[in-house]
Amino acid sequence: MDINVTGLTKLYGAQKALDNVSFHVKTGEIVGFLGPNGAGKTTAMKIITCYLSATSGEVKVGDYTVRNNSQEVKRMIGYLPEHNPLYLDMPVIDYLEFSALLQGVEKSKVQLRIREMVKKCGLNVEKHKKIGELSKGFRQRVGLAQAMIHDPQVLILDEPTTGLDPNQIVEIRRLIRELGKEKTVILSTHILPEVEATCDRILIISKGKIVADGTSDTLRKKSQGNEMLKLKIEDGNKMDILRALQQLETVALADVIAGSENVFEVQSKGSLSSRRNVFKLCVDNKWVLTEAVPYETKLEDIFRDLTIN
Amino acid sequence: MRALVILAKRELQSFFDSLVAYIMLAAFLGFSGFFTWLYGSDVFLRNQADLQTFFGIAYWTLFFFIPALTMKMLADERKSGTIELLFTKPISDWQIVCGKFLACLSLILIALLCTLPYYITVWKLGPVDHGSVLCGYLGLILMSSAYISIGIYASSVTNNQIVAFLVSLFAGMFFHILLDMISKNFTGTAGELISYLSVSSHYDSISRGVIDSKDIIYFLSLIFMSLFLSEVSLAKQK
Numbered sequence: 001m002d003i004n005v006t007g008l009t010k011l012y013g014a015q016k017a018l019d020n021v022s023f024h025v026k027t028g029e030i031v032g033f034l035g036p037n038g039a040g041k042t043t044a045m046k047i048i049t050c051y052l053s054a055t056s057g058e059v060k061v062g063d064y065t066v067r068n069n070s071q072e073v074k075r076m077i078g079y080l081p082e083h084n085p086l087y088l089d090m091p092v093i094d095y096l097e098f099s100a101l102l103q104g105v106e107k108s109k110v111q112l113r114i115r116e117m118v119k120k121c122g123l124n125v126e127k128h129k130k131i132g133e134l135s136k137g138f139r140q141r142v143g144l145a146q147a148m149i150h151d152p153q154v155l156i157l158d159e160p161t162t163g164l165d166p167n168q169i170v171e172i173r174r175l176i177r178e179l180g181k182e183k184t185v186i187l188s189t190h191i192l193p194e195v196e197a198t199c200d201r202i203l204i205i206s207k208g209k210i211v212a213d214g215t216s217d218t219l220r221k222k223s224q225g226n227e228m229l230k231l232k233i234e235d236g237n238k239m240d241i242l243r244a245l246q247q248l249e250t251v252a253l254a255d256v257i258a259g260s261e262n263v264f265e266v267q268s269k270g271s272l273s274s275r276r277n278v279f280k281l282c283v284d285n286k287w288v289l290t291e292a293v294p295y296e297t298k299l300e301d302i303f304r305d306l307t308i309n
Numbered sequence: 310m311r312a313l314v315i316l317a318k319r320e321l322q323s324f325f326d327s328l329v330a331y332i333m334l335a336a337f338l339g340f341s342g343f344f345t346w347l348y349g350s351d352v353f354l355r356n357q358a359d360l361q362t363f364f365g366i367a368y369w370t371l372f373f374f375i376p377a378l379t380m381k382m383l384a385d386e387r388k389s390g391t392i393e394l395l396f397t398k399p400i401s402d403w404q405i406v407c408g409k410f411l412a413c414l415s416l417i418l419i420a421l422l423c424t425l426p427y428y429i430t431v432w433k434l435g436p437v438d439h440g441s442v443l444c445g446y447l448g449l450i451l452m453s454s455a456y457i458s459i460g461i462y463a464s465s466v467t468n469n470q471i472v473a474f475l476v477s478l479f480a481g482m483f484f485h486i487l488l489d490m491i492s493k494n495f496t497g498t499a500g501e502l503i504s505y506l507s508v509s510s511h512y513d514s515i516s517r518g519v520i521d522s523k524d525i526i527y528f529l530s531l532i533f534m535s536l537f538l539s540e541v542s543l544a545k546q547k
Contacts, residue, residue, distance in 0.1 A: 049397045053547050074399040081397075085390030089326050090319075101315045102398045146394075 001062045001076055001153040001184050002026055003048065008057035010043050010208075017043040019208040020057070025201075027153075030180035032199035033188035036307050040208040041188040042082050045156050048186070049079045061154060075104060078152035080160055084143040088132030092123060092142055095131060096149055103150035117145040120175060122168070136163035144172065148179070155179060157187040161194060173198045192299045206307040219302050226252065227268040229275065232291030233282060238262055244281055250274040263291075312400045316408025320382070321415050330416055333374055337420050341366045345427060358435030363427055364445040364516050371417065371453050372485055373478075378416065379460025380474040382409045383543070387468040392546075402543045406536050409461055410454075417453045421446060441518040448515035451528040452508060456481050458535035465539040484508040484531075 003025040010018040018040045025031050033041040046052040048059050050070040059066040061073045087095055096117060100110045118127050121141040126134055131142055140163045147155060160176070161169045176185060176198050189195060195202050196216045204212040204219075212219055233241050238256060245254040245266060251274050253267040268274045275292065282289045324330035345351055345363040352362060386392040395405050431437055456477070463477035464470075488507035492500050504510050508531075511524040 046393075051393055051396045051547065071399045071401075074397055077397070079397045081390065081393045083390055085393055087319075087323070087391055088389075089323055094322070098315065098319050099394075099398075102312060102395075102400060104399060 002060075003154065003184055003186070004058075004060040005044075005048070006058050006060075008044065008047060008059065009055050010040075010047060010052065011055045016208050018047075018054075018057075021205070021208070021210055022057075023203060023210060023213065025184055025186060027184050028180065028182055029201060030176065030185040030187070030199045031201045031203060032195035033186065033203050033205060034190075034192070034195055034303060035188075035205035039205045039307070041205055042158055044205070045079075045158050045186065045188065049077055049156055050074050051081075075150075076153045078147035078150065078155045080143045080147040080157045082158040084140055086131045086139060086142060086146075089130060091130050092127045092134070093118075095142065096145055099146045100149045103152075105150050113149055113151070117149055120148070121145040122171070137165055137168060140164055141168070144175075153183055155183055155185045155187075157185070159189055160187055161189065161191065169194075192303060196299060204303065204306050211306045212302070216299060219299070226270065227273050227275075228295035229266045229268075229278070230257070230291070230293040230295065231264045231266055231278060231289065233262055233264065234288045234290055236262075236285060236287040240285075241287065244285065245278070248274055248277045248281060250277050312404045313408050313411065316395075316400070316405060317411035317415065320409055320412030324378070324412070324416055329378065330419075333378060333416065334420055334423060337367075337370055337374060338423055340370045341424060342427070352431060352434070358431050358437045360427060360431060360437075360442050360445055361516075363424065364449065367421075367424075367449055368452065368512065368516075371449065372456065372481055375413070375417070375453060375456040376460050376463070376474050376477040376481065378413050379409075379457055379464055379477060380470045381464070382413070382461055383464040383539070384468050384470045384473045387546070388470075396547065402540045406461060406465075406539045406543065410457055410536060413457045413461075414450075414454055417457070418450070421449060438518070441516075444518045444520060445516045447520070448512050451515065451525070452512050455484070455508060455528050455531045455535075458532045458539070459484075462535045462539040462542070465542040 005024070006022045008018050008021040009016070021040070021044060033044070035041050043052065047054045048061070048066065050066050050073055053067070061076055064072045064076075066073050090098070093114060096114045097110055100113055101107075105113055118124055121144050123138070123141055123145060126138050131139060134142065140160070144157070144160060147157065155176075157176070161172055164172060173194065176187065179185060180198075180200070187198070199216075201215055202212065202219060203210055238261075241262065242254060242256055242264065245251060245264060250268050250272040251266055252269040255265050257263045257265050266274055266278065278292070279289060281287075324333075341363055344366045345360070346353075350362060352358075355362065383392070386395065428437075428442055459480050460473075460477040463480060464473040466476070467473050484506070485508055488503055489509045492504035492507060494500075495503060505527070511527050514521060515524050
């Protein structure tokens with residue numbers, strides 16, 4: 001089920017939570033929303049799930065619009081809200097049954113679905129306890145189970161792994177990846193490695209606008225610009241090597257890293273790569289290249305660049 | 310319809326899970342039983358096989374209990390955020406409001422069912438006017454429904470339970486006593502109009518055994534109006 005968002009704007013009084021946001025999510029795609037606090041991630045999710053109405057703009061899920069066919073849209077969506085609100089006085093099983101029935105799961109299939117979800121989310125030990133007696137991690141699992149109980153086409157998860165232990169995080173990420181093969185998944189998170197581990201595509205939102213859209217690789221490439229290499233070249237005079245490096249035609253800048261013995265930093269021109277030239281240079285002068293490390297731009301840096309200004 | 314029943318069932322279940330239902334039932338039966346059978350102008354003092362004393366007491370106890378039952382219905386959902394779960398399920402606001410109404414009314418009906426032994430006992434004691442007893446129950450049910458819907462409206466405008474309780478009690482007070490008192494100070498059309506707005510005048514006429522379409526329409530429109538306003542106030546929060 002495709003999700004199509006066009007020109008979405010949401011005003012809270014005078015404050016613009018979303019400012020003309022447009023994006024498209026294809027079936028079988030896992031999209032991660034990234035953004036600092038208050039960027040508009042949750043607002044966007046709440047509008048897609050029909051909890052809030054947009055000031056202007058349109059959201060289409062499949063063939064239905066949120067504005068005109070909200071009931072149909074809600075039926076297709078499984079939603080885990082941000083703070084994971086739950087009826088604390090209800091036992092886990094009863095709560096799952098309640099959610100399944102409200103989502104319109106057929107009566108004959110309800111028990112089957114509950115069993116499946118209990119197994120998938122690892123709730124077996126706690127299933128007869130009241131939700132209020134569960135720890136945060138288990139409550140989060142109940143929230144996830146509730147979101148997936150009716151086998152929805154679209155899953156919208158607002159920070160799905162908060163409060164889970166590392167094993168469970170891995171487990172839930174695996175579950176999301178598995179679901180994402182045939183379903184459309186949108187998730188938001190603050191944990192950057194999580195987006196890289198689970199999402200096919202990243203949307204970075206800042207101040208209500210989308211500032212980046214792409215896979216983690218394309219984002220990296222875009223922000224990286226010129227190639228940067230850290231080289232360690234031995235068996236030669238430091239100054240000779242530096243001079244030779246600076247004379248390479250693909251090299252824009254070369255320098256010795258302060259306080260180190262024969263470790264250099266080399267920046268290439270434009271979109272060129274100096275790796276082959278450096279290797280050749282070393283072979284010609286009989287220097288030994290013991291280390292060549294490309295600098296990777298971390299997602300953290302991209303995130304910081306895009307969201308602080 | 311199915312969603313309505315599911316919602317009402319959950320709500321009713323939560324009354325029983327949280328002891329609210331048991332406390333309410335025990336207190337209601339305790340009060341009404343004590344004053345009907347043991348104290349004051351009880352059945353034996355009146356020496357008449359009727360349930361007028363019971364209806365008089367129930368009228369007041371329900372008036373105080375209902376706001377306590379309805380105060381958490383929407384206010385708590387808003388405070389804990391669970392309203393977000395309901396709003397994102399394929400159900401309408403109208404179903405949410407009516408589900409709550411139905412749950413609360415069911416609890417009141419259970420309470421009233423528990424008083425059937427009173428009726429049977431009085432019946433054994435002497436000749437009972439069955440029509441008047443039935444009308445008394447009908448009056449209680451209609452009055453409770455009206456206060457439940459007012460209570461749900463009060464609960465829908467705030468996320469603080471105490472505020473919801475006080476608002477619904479105050480609004481109830483208007484319909485219960487104040488309008489009746491005010492109407493006595495007026496004569497002519499104004500007096501009649503104000504007296505028509507008062508719950509007590511309609512309740513009195515039904516519990517006397519007179520079922521007038523005017524009274525029924527009054528209660529039904531009061532219920533519908535409050536539920537409608539609750540739905541509007543829910544929709545406004547989106």
